[in-house]
Each structure stands twice: as C-alpha cells, then as structure tokens.
Amino acid sequence: VGTVMWALLACQEEPEPVPLSAEFYLEVLGLRGSVRSDGEVVQAEVNVLAGDGWVRLGGADELTLLLPDGEQSFTELADHQLVAQLPSAELEGALVLSREDEALEVPFSLPTPLTLSLEDPYRVRWEPAERGKISVVVEGMCLDSPLRRPLSFDQGWYEVQPADVPLAEEACELWVTVQRAEQAGRLLLQQVRTISLEMGPVMGVAP
Amino acid sequence: MADAEKGRYPLPMMWALWGCVLRGFPSEAVATRDLDFRVSSLDEGQGMRLELTVVGPDGNVLVRGTDELSVLAAGEALPLQETEDGRYEAPLSEFEGDLEISMEREEDDDVSFLAPVVPLYELEAEASDERLLLTWEPAPGEHTLTLGLEGVCTQPVARQLAADTGSYSLSRAELPWVTTAPCALAVTLEASYSSDSLLPGVEGGSYSVSSWRTSEVEVEWGP
Numbered sequence: 086v087g088t089v090m091w092a093l094l095a096c097q098e099e100p101e102p103v104p105l106s107a108e109f110y111l112e113v114l115g116l117r118g119s120v121r122s123d124g125e126v127v128q129a130e131v132n133v134l135a136g137d138g139w140v141r142l143g144g145a146d147e148l149t150l151l152l153p154d155g156e157q158s159f160t161e162l163a164d165h166q167l168v169a170q171l172p173s174a175e176l177e178g179a180l181v182l183s184r185e186d187e188a189l190e191v192p193f194s195l196p197t198p199l200t201l202s203l204e205d206p207y208r209v210r211w212e213p214a215e216r217g218k219i220s221v222v223v224e225g226m227c228l229d230s231p232l233r234r235p236l237s238f239d240q241g242w243y244e245v246q247p248a249d250v251p252l253a254e255e256a257c258e259l260w261v262t263v264q265r266a267e268q269a270g271r272l273l274l275q276q277v278r279t280i281s282l283e284m285g286p287v288m289g290v291a292p
Numbered sequence: 293m294a295d296a297e298k299g300r301y302p303l304p305m306m307w308a309l310w311g312c313v314l315r316g317f318p319s320e321a322v323a324t325r326d327l328d329f330r331v332s333s334l335d336e337g338q339g340m341r342l343e344l345t346v347v348g349p350d351g352n353v354l355v356r357g358t359d360e361l362s363v364l365a366a367g368e369a370l371p372l373q374e375t376e377d378g379r380y381e382a383p384l385s386e387f388e389g390d391l392e393i394s395m396e397r398e399e400d401d402d403v404s405f406l407a408p409v410v411p412l413y414e415l416e417a418e419a420s421d422e423r424l425l426l427t428w429e430p431a432p433g434e435h436t437l438t439l440g441l442e443g444v445c446t447q448p449v450a451r452q453l454a455a456d457t458g459s460y461s462l463s464r465a466e467l468p469w470v471t472t473a474p475c476a477l478a479v480t481l482e483a484s485y486s487s488d489s490l491l492p493g494v495e496g497g498s499y500s501v502s503s504w505r506t507s508e509v510e511v512e513w514g515p
Binding site for chain 2: 244246248
C-alpha cells in the first residue's frame with residue numbers, strides 16, 4: 086500500500102518550473118540550436134542554456150538575430166524554443182543575447198549554398214566546396230526506412246543504387262536530400278536541399 | 293537388483309543422467325508435437341555443410357528405433373553423421389536449392405519440410421578513380437544479401453541490399469577512410485536466410501531454418 090501511495094504522490098507532483106535566464110549571470114548562459122537554410126528561407130532555432138540545462142528567456146534578457154542589414158527578433162514557442170526566419174540570401178550574422186549594458190554574441194557563417202541537379206539518371210550532382218560535411222538521405226514510399234549516406238569528403242555527387250530499392254513493377258519517386266553542415270560551438274549551421282527522382286521499376290530477382 | 297529398480301534413484305534423475313551420458317534423448321520417447329527441428333547450412337571457409345539438431349522438451353533428441361531421419365539434396369540422400377553433442381551433420385558442397393528434410397515415424401506423425409540453401413555468388417570488383425563497381429549473377433530466392441567491405445585503410449562498411457540486381461557501386465566518398473594510402477579491400481557478399489515456422493500438417497512441433505555463405509573478392513583501392 087505504501088508503494089502505491091508513493092507512486093500516486095509522485096504522479097501528482099508538479100513539474101519543476103523552467104528557470105528564467107535572468108536568474109543566471111550572463112557568463113554562464115549559452116545558446117544551442119541550428120541555423121538552417123533550405124534555399125528559400127533561413128530559420129534559426131535556438132534554446133538558451135545555463136550550463137547544460139535549458140532556461141526560459143526572461144527578465145531584461147533579449148535574443149536578437151543581428152544581420153548585415155538589420156535585426157530580426159525571435160518568437161518563443163511553447164517549449165521555450167526561440168525561432169526566427171530570414172531570407173535565404175543572408176549567410177552571415179550573429180545571435181545576440183543582450184541584458185542591459187552587456188551582451189553575449191555568437192557569430193555564424195552558413196556553409197556554401199547547394200544547387201542540386203540530376204543526371205545519369207540516378208546521380209545527384211552539386212558544386213563541391215571545401216567547407217562543411219556532406220550527408221545524403223534518400224527517402225520514398227517504396228523504401229522501408231530512409232537511406233542515410235554520410236560522405237567522407239565532398240565529391241559533388243551521389244548516385245542512388247537500384248539495389249537499395251525493393252523490386253517493384255512500378256516506378257517509385259525518391260527524394261534525395263543533401264546537407265552541407267558545420268558546427269560552430271553549439272550551433273549547427275546547415276545548407277539543405279532536396280531533389281526528387283524517379284527510380285525504376287527496379288529489375289532483378291526476388292527479393 | 294539395480295539401484296534404479298530398487299527405487300534408489302527416481303526416474304527423472306535416471307532420464308537426466310541418460311541424456312547427459314548420451315548427449316541426447318532417444319526419439320522414440322518424444323512425441324512429434326514436442327519436436328523442434330533446427331536446420332543450418334553454412335560455410336565457415338571449409339565448404340558448405342549442413343547442421344541439423346532435433347530438440348525435445350529435455351534437450352537434443354537422438355534418432356533411434358523405428359524413427360528414420362533423412363535429408364535429400366536434389367533427390368539424393370545426404371550421409372548424415374551423428375555428432376558427439378547430439379547433432380547431425382553432412383557436407384553440402386556447392387548445393388543450392390531446397391533440402392527435403394523428413395522424419396518417418398511408425399508410432400507418431402511423420403515430419404516433412406523444405407529448408408532453402410542460399411546460393412554462392414561469384415563476385416567481381418572493378419575499382420576506378422570514381423567508384424568501386426561490384427557485379428555478380430543475380431539468383432532467385434528468399435534470402436537477404438549483405439554487402440561488406442573491410443581493409444586497413446577504411447572502417448568496415450556493410451549494406452543490406454533491398455533487391456538482387458546483380459550490381460552495386462560505391463563512390464570513394466562513401467567509405468570512411470582512416471588512412472590516405474590505398475590498401476587491399478576484402479569485399480564480401482553474404483547471402484542469408486532464416487525462417488521460423490510450425491511444421492505443416494503436424495499438431496505442435498516446429499522448425500527453423502537458417503542458411504548463410506559468403507563470397508569474397510579482393511581489390512586494391514584507396515581514398
């Protein structure tokens with residue numbers, strides 16, 4: 086009975102409130118998240134951290150996205166994630182967490198943008214670049230699970246293999262997503278593009 | 293008078309001792325519905341061979357009395373050898389197709405089922421500046437194909453293929469290179485099959501089948 090009572094009490098316990106960023110010295114605060122461009126918009130998704138724990142932006146603290154042509158403010162989502170959008174032409178900027186007369190500034194520079202094209206007919210091509218780590222993900226209704234192909238260097242192309250696609254009598258539409266990413270501290274900087282191709286029907290023998 | 297007859301040792305203990313000494317229990321004492329047939333055909337580098345174990349409620353079952361166990365490959369009976377640990381083995385050479393496994397019993401239901409043996413592929417590798425092209429002759433069957441690649445200059449790579457199209461190519465960038473110098477790569481194509489199902493037409497009883505073998509080719513390639 087004691088165990089059951091204990092379990093019931095545990096269930097009724099209120100979740101601990103998320104502390105406000107203003108409760109901490111600015112020196113212990115940090116920003117974690119991503120700045121991601123899909124070719125049309127750049128989206129920054131950021132959480133404020135105190136040490137390794139999340140905090141809620143509050144008090145006199147403000148987070149802004151500083152761009153060459155101005156500033157962009159963030160919107161806070163339900164889970165205290167802060168989101169801001171800007172046009173894809175913007176490749177450089179800084180996240181600024183400011184408090185009265187002091188500020189924490191995290192500059193960023195997005196990797197080189199990607200432009201995907203299709204050839205050969207399952208080879209996806211792009212301009213290789215020196216900066217950034219390339220990874221490829223292939224998805225489609227005919228695949229049981231996405232194919233994840235990290236590349237050890239940027240060769241500027243990836244070829245989808247028919248043997249990776251189950252045999253079918255009909256063609257299957259695949260979406261090939263190429264990501265060029267860099268880590269800047271706790272910020273993941275990404276250029277992401279997707280192109281579709283039609284595979285098949287895949288010929289071979291079962292399975 | 294023997295100790296067992298005097299009741300000094302209870303029957304279950306005698307039964308257990310019998311199993312320990314002979315590494316198995318006589319099949320005549322086990323009902324068909326309690327039999328579990330476990331069939332493996334595998335190649336560990338010394339040629340394809342069959343391993344068959346018949347398991348009952350108390351452990352391995354040895355075929356005795358009027359029970360007859362047979363395995364046919366392309367209509368020919370394989371020479372089954374009973375091993376010391378209560379299994380049955382036979383060489384399979386380059387056999388491909390279905391093995392017909394049966395156990396005929398006078399006192400209970402007969403057992404009969406098919407166990408597929410996976411094909412052995414002839415793998416060819418062609419390395420170029422751009423990619424490593426692997427080719428083979430596709431073979432029908434319900435097996436799974438897994439492509440593997442190993443060498444001192446790269447971390448191992450394994451790809452389970454969704455279709456047997458007879459070819460696969462890997463670009464240089466898809467390999468997680470650990471050195472800048474080329475090295476000899478061992479490329480393998482493993483065919484494997486496994487199934488776990490009840491015996492058709494027999495109340496109770498079960499069987500499982502597994503089969504695997506690996507084709508290998510060496511190629512010099514590097515980052």
